[in-house]
Amino acid sequence: MTADGEKAEETLDITVGERQYTEEEMREIFDRAADQLEILILGDNDSLDRVTADLALISEIPDLPVAVEWELDRYDVLTINGEIQEEALQMALAEEPEGVLVNLKAFMTYTQDQTRQAAHQVTVRICAASRTKEERLLERIESKIIEYGNENKIKETIELPQEIDGQKISYHYPMNTRGLVVLAMGLITVLLLFCLERQNEKKEEEKKKQQMMLDYPQIVSQLNLLLGAGMSSKSAWKKIVDDYQRRERPNGARAAYEEMVSAWNEMCGGVSEKECYENFGSRCGLQPYMKLGALLSQNLRKGTKGLADALRLEGLHAFEERKALARRRGEEAGTKLLLPMFLMLAVVLVIVIVPAFLSISL
Structure with a gap:
């Protein structure tokens, strides 16, 4: 700086603090955060009206200085991290077959000033995950086996159902592919040895x-x-x-x-x-x-x-x-x-060039 035409020798360091948002700007930021929340927490789900997979209950909003804390009214079917509790959900769906409603309350806090907060409530409907035909069939078979076991507890064996909904069912042990892998590797080895001999x-x-x-x-x-x-x-x-x-x-x-x-x-x-x-x-x-x-x-x-x-x-x-x-x-x-x-040329080039680069002062 210069004072009365004389240049000062010392430098002046100025610290510029962050600008505080006005109340109107803060409301706008919280509104934007609330709009993003309903999209960000979806995870793999398509809509909050039909939730079949875990939610992503985030703790902060990307690109916004806002931290988020969550409060739920049904901790039995959904954890604070957004994970669905399958057993509790099945029990709740017995009473609410259309889906279990869970109210989520998000408390948003401005990270630079903890006193500036806002709340936003979201309601989600948690439904049973859609199952494939094979999954439904497996569930029926398992229920039949459990039913038979409960009725015949004194027997030493379990009878597997041979027919479900008019479909004939047969069973077999899963094939162990280790033998096939070993056989294939043996054949490949023999072929390679034959080629090597030739x-x-x-x-x-x-x-x-x-x-x-x-x-x-x-x-x-x-x-x-x-x-x-x-x-x-x-x-x-x-x-x-x-x-x-x-x-x-x-x-x-x-x-x-x-x-x-x-x-x-x-x-x-x-x-x-x-x-x-x-x-x-x-x-x-x-x-x-x-x-x-x-x-x-x-x-x-x-x-x-x-x-x-x-x-x-x-x-x-x-x-x-x-x-x-x-x-x-x-x-x-x-x-x-x-x-x-x-290879020798590459080694010589490294020996010559690397010291030259290291000796260059930046």
Whole structure:
């Protein structure tokens, strides 16, 4: 503030009190509160003239500075919180079948001034809740059972009514669904295990094919080397099988070499060499091995002329295929590493950005 042109150094704090309502404004507020009361206390009911569910006897009016206290003339059928007492209501309805009238008096108080009050009276008619056909039928059955029990107290059993109002009644124990749930979970588990087994078999088959493709260039190279040294195809085959059984097999079975062992056992068992080579390619199930079996089979029919060149070209092609397979597997490995790399990037960003935000003074 400034006094006579001089600015004061001290600040002046002014507390502004709430404005009091005039009598007319207060009456208007109480009238609005009374109108809202009759709507707010309905709860799940449609009308105060037919109350079948609990009332919502509120203690304050939303958006108005008014507190409410209630007074009832029938505390036997309705509590101060608006809850209906079913047993007392049924007894009262026997005398008043049209509905039990209950007078509710609301005492409204202005929260800022306890001396300013107003009263509002509401009359409600409490009726029996509407029941469904099934509920009425259950009530008749229960009354019949109670009646039979009262008339036959010395009997050890209770007779259930077989007919109500011309309707035939039958009874059964409620079905326990726990067994069905366990059965369903068991079936789902079996299905998932079956799918898992098929998936594992598929992975093993894929792994076997990749292993056979990796071994193919070496097998072709060995055959080419041994045939070039003057050995027959059968002798070269036996040499490769013997070397595998002596050196490689103890370290772990290799699918392609195991098929060669099976083919050699067929030869020793009397099967023709040509048929053994063809069966070898068929069992492997891969195009390169089928081609190798066909080359060796044609060698028996046409002679060894051109076989060395064909095997040499096949070996070069096999090594190129192996390089391409190695590149594909490397790309797959790089793709699998993307997720860990993104996670590491997120961690690095958090480490860098969070301290920067914390260091900013607001």
